[in-house]
Amino acid sequence: MLERIAAGDSSAVNECVDRYGNLLWSLARRYLRNTSDAEDAVQDVFIEIWRSCARFDPGVASETTFISTIARRRFIDRLRQSGRTPAMDSLDDEEGAPVDPGVAATVEDDTEVAIVARVLADMDPEHRKILGMSLYEGYSHSEIAEQLGIPLGTVKTRVRRGLIHIREQLQIAVGDTAGESPE
Structure with a gap:
């Protein structure tokens, strides 16, 4: 389209x-x-x-x-x-945030979009689905848990770890690892 x-x-x-x-x-x-x-x-x-x-x-x-x-x-x-x-709600909030603004703000150009796409493609399919529902489809953590029939805590953990992994890969790719560590 x-x-x-x-x-x-x-x-x-x-x-x-x-x-x-x-x-x-x-x-x-x-x-x-x-x-x-x-x-x-x-x-x-x-x-x-x-x-x-x-x-x-x-x-x-x-x-x-x-x-x-x-x-x-x-x-x-x-x-x-x-x-x-x-x-947006915090990642620790029950409703959960559909996006980590730090990651979204970091994705500034096509190269970084490609890195994020590669990181997502390399993820376990279940983790990728949860992160995709949160990042790209706008579902809250509660909605994801309900739709997939898994505990809310599991959704929060997988989204958080996925976002941290994406952030780390972006930092490595752009050479921006000096003194910064993921939350």
Whole structure:
């Protein structure tokens, strides 16, 4: 679909809005918690998708990954501009955070997206599914536990370990390991 948008297919733009609108709205509400800000941010994300779709490489990441990465960066940028911090719940909260803003903010370019995609591809399928549901599909930890029929604590642990592993791999790849350690 993103290739079709890049080629100027207006029906693909509508398809993108239909397919990803709910996901983006959910992510915006989790980050911003203000309906007006969330509406503006989602609109900004669709504009950025339209501008960036020519850079999409299906060999590097899925459409959902590409779009979610753009969205998270835009939402975090909006928060930084307003001097606020993400309104997302902590990883220790029962509802759980669908994304670690530190990891999302780190994913700045296609190379880093490729690293994240590689790390996810190398994970055990069950861990990858849980992390994917949290990172890319916007499910809370409680929702993941309920859908998969596993304890909430297990979901939290797997998401946390997965995010730490991704952060470590990004730090190694960009040579940014000086004095920093994952939480």
